[in-house]
Amino acid sequence: MRSFRSSGKIRLNANGRTLDAWLIYRCITCGNTWNRPIFERRNIRDLDGATLEALQSNDPDLVRGWAFDLDALRRRAQSIDECADPDVRKEVLSECDTWASLEIGLAVPFATGLRMDRLLARELGIARSELQNASEGMRLQTEPQHRGILRKRIKDGTRVIIAVDAESRLRWRVAATGLTDDPRAAEIG
Numbered sequence: 001m002r003s004f005r006s007s008g009k010i011r012l013n014a015n016g017r018t019l020d021a022w023l024i025y026r027c028i029t030c031g032n033t034w035n036r037p038i039f040e041r042r043n044i045r046d047l048d049g050a051t052l053e054a055l056q057s058n059d060p061d062l063v064r065g066w067a068f069d070l071d072a073l074r075r076r077a078q079s080i081d082e083c084a085d086p087d088v089r090k091e092v093l094s095e096c097d098t099w100a101s102l103e104i105g106l107a108v109p110f111a112t113g114l115r116m117d118r119l120l121a122r123e124l125g126i127a128r129s130e131l132q133n134a135s136e137g138m139r140l141q142t143e144p145q146h147r148g149i150l151r152k153r154i155k156d157g158t159r160v161i162i163a164v165d166a167e168s169r170l171r172w173r174v175a176a177t178g179l180t181d182d183p184r185a186a187e188i189g
Contacts, residue, residue, distance in 0.1 A: 124176065
């Protein structure tokens with residue numbers, strides 16, 4: 001089986017008042033192409049000017065969005081090799097000395113097959129069983145709430161709230177932010 005990667009290019013074909021659009025993929029070994037249909041026989045009047053311009057200019061954001069639309073890709077491809085190592089950026093939005101919960105907001109601009117429990121366990125440095133126990137004990141909640149959400153793929157906009165006791169507060173802070181310094185130590189020194 002040959003592997004293909006998005007070329008970052010869109011192919012357009014106009015036929016009268018209709019337009020076809022394909023995302024062009026290239027074989028990583030031989031360079032042959034595969035055109036994945038984005039839409040076919042769409043009336044040009046149904047497309048707004050900005051979308052049409054983005055299609056004609058191979059807008060990188062538009063191309064990337066279609067390239068990472070895993071559900072649409074699954075309908076056209078035999079198999080998909082997903083990256084298991086996403087780019088994770090951590091940012092502290094607010095903090096105080098007496099915080100009792102850790103809130104994590106997930107920004108996932110493109111679909112991924114990575115499960116929530118695997119991402120959280122890896123980034124927080126804890127076992128998945130510890131996450132499951134926290135969820136069952138109501139120390140871990142998600143918004144939106146779904147049964148078994150820890151075992152589902154991560155979704156954009158999901159919030160994870162973990163109740164933290166005073167003894168483990170510093171451990172959770174280090175795990176969530178990667179910062180090893182205690183902010184109170186800087187104030188004292």
